[in-house]
Amino acid sequence: MLTVEKIDTQNKSQVRRFVRLPYRLYAQCPQWVPPLFVDEELRLDRRRHPFYEHSDADFFIAVRGGRDVGRIAALENRRFNQYHDTRQGQFYLFECEDDSATANALFARVCEWAHARGLNRLVGPKGFGALDSYGLLIEGFEHRQLMMLMGYHLPYYQQLVTENHFQKDVDFVSCYVSSATFQLPDRVRHIAERAAARSGLQVVPFKSKNDLKRWANRIGQAYNRAFVNNWEYYPLTEREIKSITDNLMMIGDPRLIKVMTHQDQVVGFLFAFPDLSAALQRARGKLLPFGIFDLMREMNRTDWVAVYAAGILPEFQGRGGNALLYFEIEKTIRQTRFRHADLAQVAETATQMRQDLVNLGGKPYKNHRVFWRAV
DSSP, X not given: OEEEEEOOTTOHHHHHHHHHHXXXXXXXXXXXXXXXXXXXXXXXXXXXXXXXXXXXXXXXXXXXXXXXXXXEEEEEOHHHHHHHTOOEEEEEEEEEOSOHHHHXXXXXXXXXXXXXXXXXXXXXXXXXXTTSOOSEEEEOTTSOOOTTTXXXXXXXXXXXXHTTTOEEEEEEEEEEXXXXXXXXXXXXXXXXXXXXXXXXXXXXXXXXXXXXXXXXXXXXXXXXXXXXXXXXXXXXXHHHHHHHHHHHHHHOOGGGEEEEEEXXXXXXXXXXEEOOHHHHHHHTTOOTTTHHHHHHHHHTTOOEEEEEEEEEOGGGTTSSHHHHHHHHHHHHHHSSSOOEEEEEEEETTOHHHHHHHHHTTOEEEEEEEEEXXXX
8 A cells, every 4th residue: 555654854763764765766876876864854954954944845755565665845935936926836855666656646745735835836856945956867867966966866757757747847957078178269268358357357266265264155145146037046045045155165175166256246156066976975875984084085086076056146247257257167177187077957048058068068968857737
């Protein structure tokens, strides 16, 4: 008999069941990167995660014959809905055995949850915050997941989702770049030089985390303002901004964080991270006793870098800032030890940036799709 149970987030045993189910489903998948238990459990912690200051979520697990066979999270981001004047629910953290009955039961429960709250649209996979990945992997299964910022899913997941009346909303495409083939055209280089000379734009380099900390608040505020025209945007709270900057401090290499300024105002940024996926696979979700030391070693050993976010304040777009950031990407890839780069999850609606990346030598190699359906 198949049942769908609501997780009591105050019950540590139930939280552990929800968090650890993917470790069994992906046990034989060499491309999957296990997230850290502490990060996964934080999402279910209503006291500590900033999402719950303004919004709500519930978590469900499917059980057959005493065995956990699937899970899903249902979210209502009230701040997003207020900003966009919509009544949208989200699903996230969907994991399931290759079984339509299980998937159908999970999605039916989420639809009931959304309908009871007066929501009329369901989208996903879409998470709790700006550093959560978007979409379900539909292309690029042969490539290893980079860190935890970009999700990996088994190939049969797409069918389980579309069987439940979901259709495409938007795709997020990631590009691969090799240091051997990356080439910044002279035209773009000249635009970058003119932007620095004529527009007063400049890039602030960081040599240490202490340097980065002094700019953390300004970076966070710029992040909150840079994506106002993006599909996924909503105004972040102060705690959500702090969560982003805290993550930058924790996993960021200061040399890979670029800030573009105009008269000491942060008007653009580029976030890149050394890829720690190999160490995370070895850690199997645990930082202690040795995982944290292996992660630190991997930061200095990996030859992969994930370029995760680049943004410019709307009022400074069209002034050569994009070219200046592309110039910084080139330096990151060509003037460091990194030999491979993932330019991660650019929305298909950002047509100019996607074309720019292809022109710079980027090869689309992964696609994550966000789906939607009426409730």
